[in-house]
Amino acid sequence: MNIFRRPTARFAVQVALPALLIVAAAIFAGQLILSDMAREVDRSETRSIERSVNAALNSFLQRLQDTHGDYAVWDDAVAKLYGKIDPDFVSTNLQDSTRQAILFDTVYLLDENDRTVFGYSRGQPALRNAGSEFGTALDAMVLKVRGRSSPYDSVTGFVEDQSGDIYALAVGSVLPSSTKMAPPLGKPRLLVLGRALDSAALARISREFVLDGLILSRHPDASSPNGLKITDPSGREIGMLSWASPREGYAAFRRVLPTAYLAVGLVCLTMLFLMAIGYFNLVELRKREQQAVYAANHDELTGLPNRSALGRALGAAVETRQRDGSAVGLVYLDLDGFKEVNDTYGHESGDYLLRHVANGFADICEGIGFLARVGGDEFAIVLDSPETVKRAAEISDRLVRFLDDPVALNGRFVQIGTSIGVALADDEAIGAEELLRRADVAMYLAKEFGRNRVAFYDPSIDAARAERMRLADQLREALKEDRLAVVYQPIFDAATMQPSGVEALVRWLHPEIGLVPPDIFVPIAEESGLIDQIGSFVMKRACRDALDWPGVRLSVNVSPVQFRNPAFDSILAAQLSEIGFPPERLEIEMTETHLVANPERAQSIIASLRARGVAVSLDDFGTGYSSIGYLRRFSFDKLKLDRSLVIGITTDERARELCEATIAIARALDLKVTAEGVETEREAAVLRQAGCDFLQGYAFARPMSAEAAGSFLHSTVPQAVALPWSR
Numbered sequence: 001m002n003i004f005r006r007p008t009a010r011f012a013v014q015v016a017l018p019a020l021l022i023v024a025a026a027i028f029a030g031q032l033i034l035s036d037m038a039r040e041v042d043r044s045e046t047r048s049i050e051r052s053v054n055a056a057l058n059s060f061l062q063r064l065q066d067t068h069g070d071y072a073v074w075d076d077a078v079a080k081l082y083g084k085i086d087p088d089f090v091s092t093n094l095q096d097s098t099r100q101a102i103l104f105d106t107v108y109l110l111d112e113n114d115r116t117v118f119g120y121s122r123g124q125p126a127l128r129n130a131g132s133e134f135g136t137a138l139d140a141m142v143l144k145v146r147g148r149s150s151p152y153d154s155v156t157g158f159v160e161d162q163s164g165d166i167y168a169l170a171v172g173s174v175l176p177s178s179t180k181m182a183p184p185l186g187k188p189r190l191l192v193l194g195r196a197l198d199s200a201a202l203a204r205i206s207r208e209f210v211l212d213g214l215i216l217s218r219h220p221d222a223s224s225p226n227g228l229k230i231t232d233p234s235g236r237e238i239g240m241l242s243w244a245s246p247r248e249g250y251a252a253f254r255r256v257l258p259t260a261y262l263a264v265g266l267v268c269l270t271m272l273f274l275m276a277i278g279y280f281n282l283v284e285l286r287k288r289e290q291q292a293v294y295a296a297n298h299d300e301l302t303g304l305p306n307r308s309a310l311g312r313a314l315g316a317a318v319e320t321r322q323r324d325g326s327a328v329g330l331v332y333l334d335l336d337g338f339k340e341v342n343d344t345y346g347h348e349s350g351d352y353l354l355r356h357v358a359n360g361f362a363d364i365c366e367g368i369g370f371l372a373r374v375g376g377d378e379f380a381i382v383l384d385s386p387e388t389v390k391r392a393a394e395i396s397d398r399l400v401r402f403l404d405d406p407v408a409l410n411g412r413f414v415q416i417g418t419s420i421g422v423a424l425a426d427d428e429a430i431g432a433e434e435l436l437r438r439a440d441v442a443m444y445l446a447k448e449f450g451r452n453r454v455a456f457y458d459p460s461i462d463a464a465r466a467e468r469m470r471l472a473d474q475l476r477e478a479l480k481e482d483r484l485a486v487v488y489q490p491i492f493d494a495a496t497m498q499p500s501g502v503e504a505l506v507r508w509l510h511p512e513i514g515l516v517p518p519d520i521f522v523p524i525a526e527e528s529g530l531i532d533q534i535g536s537f538v539m540k541r542a543c544r545d546a547l548d549w550p551g552v553r554l555s556v557n558v559s560p561v562q563f564r565n566p567a568f569d570s571i572l573a574a575q576l577s578e579i580g581f582p583p584e585r586l587e588i589e590m591t592e593t594h595l596v597a598n599p600e601r602a603q604s605i606i607a608s609l610r611a612r613g614v615a616v617s618l619d620d621f622g623t624g625y626s627s628i629g630y631l632r633r634f635s636f637d638k639l640k641l642d643r644s645l646v647i648g649i650t651t652d653e654r655a656r657e658l659c660e661a662t663i664a665i666a667r668a669l670d671l672k673v674t675a676e677g678v679e680t681e682r683e684a685a686v687l688r689q690a691g692c693d694f695l696q697g698y699a700f701a702r703p704m705s706a707e708a709a710g711s712f713l714h715s716t717v718p719q720a721v722a723l724p725w726s727r
């Protein structure tokens with residue numbers, strides 16, 4: 001199964017996953033940007049601190065250089081420091097200053113040959129000469145000063161002393177400040193002023209330049225990111241001034257991070273909320289869609305697949321068959337007697353019965369075929385297995401047997417049956433529609449055989465059907481063009497052998513075929529809805545004809561289909577009064593079919609006909625289901641023994657006994673008995689002996705035209721003694 005069919009999976013893949021990825025990407029990008037900004041802030045701050053520290057060191061040197069200018073470019077200094085040194089001058093101006101250590105803490109005087117004349121450090125005479133105290137760095141500074149074009153320019157720089165302390169040094173010539181004094185001849189002496197870069201100096205720098213946490217390390221640490229290297233004039237790295245890493249950006253980053261996370265969290269929550277709504281909508285939509293699909297494919301009453309589902313299942317089965325050659329069968333059935341139950345007991349009972357049948361059928365078809373309710377009381381089963389023919393026969397049999405059991409309905413038992421048609425798709429050309437049609441045709445054939453029958457489709461059915469359809473069309477035309485006729489067969493009183501009545505029998509004079517017997521065209525008329533018209537025609541024509549034969553009873557055959565018309569009784573009454581035919585002379589011949597299909601209605605119709613004075617006889621007795629129970633239940637006036645009961649009574653002992661027994665039963669029930677199809681004298685004798693009241697048959701008279709009947713009746717009445725069989 002495709003996982004995308006499941007809403008959860010589809011939703012996860014199409015909505016939730018992308019949404020989560022977007023959120024994750026947004027969080028990642030946001031964090032990246034923020035931390036990048038923080039780093040950039042920190043970097044630029046580092047650069048600005050670096051500039052400040054640089055400026056602070058330069059200003060430290062500058063201050064020393066300014067002080068140097070004050071002390072070295074001075075007329076008094078020239079006077080006191082060249083030639084013989086004035087110890088008082090040195091003591092008050094230089095030595096004391098080194099003790100106070102405000103402007104400088106170290107002083108040296110170098111002579112014309114750069115040798116140390118004197119030196120003081122922090123008020124004390126220097127322990128070493130300047131050269132050994134400050135090494136090559138000082139040499140380089142001295143060299144620079146000596147090399148300068150202007151003798152007034154001093155040189156400054158940071159150097160390392162013997163013990164490794166870092167000093168700022170200013171080296172420059174001792175020269176007169178005024179023009180009153182001539183500059184010394186030859187190379188000038190050099191004054192060296194030094195100021196240790198100690199903690200006090202650092203504190204001052206920090207204060208003045210607002211720099212926190214400055215640390216001086218003697219040996220430059222290359223790994224420290226924040227630091228300014230201090231190099232001496234000879235280019236040697238002697239120390240490093242470092243400071244704590246600026247963390248402003250980072251701190252800001254840390255500060256905004258919770259807010260950012262909160263915002264992201266809110267976005268996520270909103271998204272989650274929207275996704276949840278989306279998900280539930282999707283699920284709901286899916287559910288409704290499924291319900292709609294179910295409703296579109298299922299029958300509401302029974303829950304079985306409906307006609308359109310059947311169409312699809314059948315289409316699919318036929319398609320598979322065309323591919324792999326398996327056989328597809330379609331079993332089509334319709335319930336016999338359902339309509340009557342529905343009409344008699346109401347729709348609720350009908351619905352109950354349908355559900356009961358649907359459940360039973362579903363059990364039978366489980367795992368074997370696809371069962372659908374096609375509509376009304378029609379069902380269909382699609383079978384596709386290698387043994388379709390066998391399966392179809394088996395299933396049909398089981399369906400019929402299931403309906404054998406009466407169904408309890410509101411305290412009564414009803415019995416219905418079914419007519420089953422089966423068709424097989426055993427040819428490439430047979431599509432779903434054709435298969436449906438064939439099964440339907442077969443079902444109608446099964447119906448014609450009587451209830452609880454199964455018919456398999458056969459092409460000859462189609463031919464027969466086509467022929468019947470053609471006949472139905474022609475019959476319609478014949479009705480219009482008055483090519484139907486009514487003939488009359490006299491019925492004789494067995495006691496007197498006088499004709500006491502006639503049976504009206506319809507005929508069709510077909511222009512090509514000739515006389516079409518009613519056995520053929522009456523069923524067609526019943527099927528095509530022409531029977532009402534034909535029945536009316538026969539009734540009216542017979543009554544009109546019989547008006548001329550006073551005292552003769554008229555028997556008219558009425559089809560069960562005509563009795564289904566609830567207005568049958570009132571139509572008949574209207575016809576009789578229109579023609580003026582006395583109802584007492586009329587006898588309706590009714591077959592059992594109607595009684596069995598709809599006993600209650602039959603009973604009421606018989607009652608109302610008899611109430612009008614019309615007699616009712618049961619035709620074709622002995623061919624169907626009629627039991628004594630039936631006969632008691634319906635209040636007939638007469639029974640007509642079927643010809644099949646008469647055949648053989650003169651040759652076959654048992655046939656005679658059966659016939660006699662049947663007549664005895666009828667007499668016991670107080671019914672008159674007519675024997676029809678009496679073809680010989682001897683049959684007539686046996687029948688009279690057995691107690692038949694009336695006789696009808698070729699032995700006495702064949703059916704004849706109204707004219708012929710008229711003269712037959714007139715001629716026979718006076719010659720009562722001339723018995724017909726004596727002819």
Ligand code: C2E
Nearest residue numbers: 505506517518519522538557558559677678679697698699
């Ligand atoms: P049915 O009601 O049993 O009518 C008797 C049939 O037996 C008639 O056939 C009649 O000609 C035939 N018959 C009479 N005596 C003999 C005999 O001695 N030997 C033999 N072999 N046959 C005999 P028909 O006229 O062909 O009618 C056949 C059936 O058609 C009738 O059977 C009846 O069921 C039906 N039918 C005829 N006319 C009408 C009609 O007007 N309306 C309706 N609904 N059905 C009709």
Ligand code: CA
Nearest residue numbers: 503557589619
């Ligand atoms: Ca009859």
Ligand code: CA
Nearest residue numbers: 619620640676
């Ligand atoms: Ca009959």
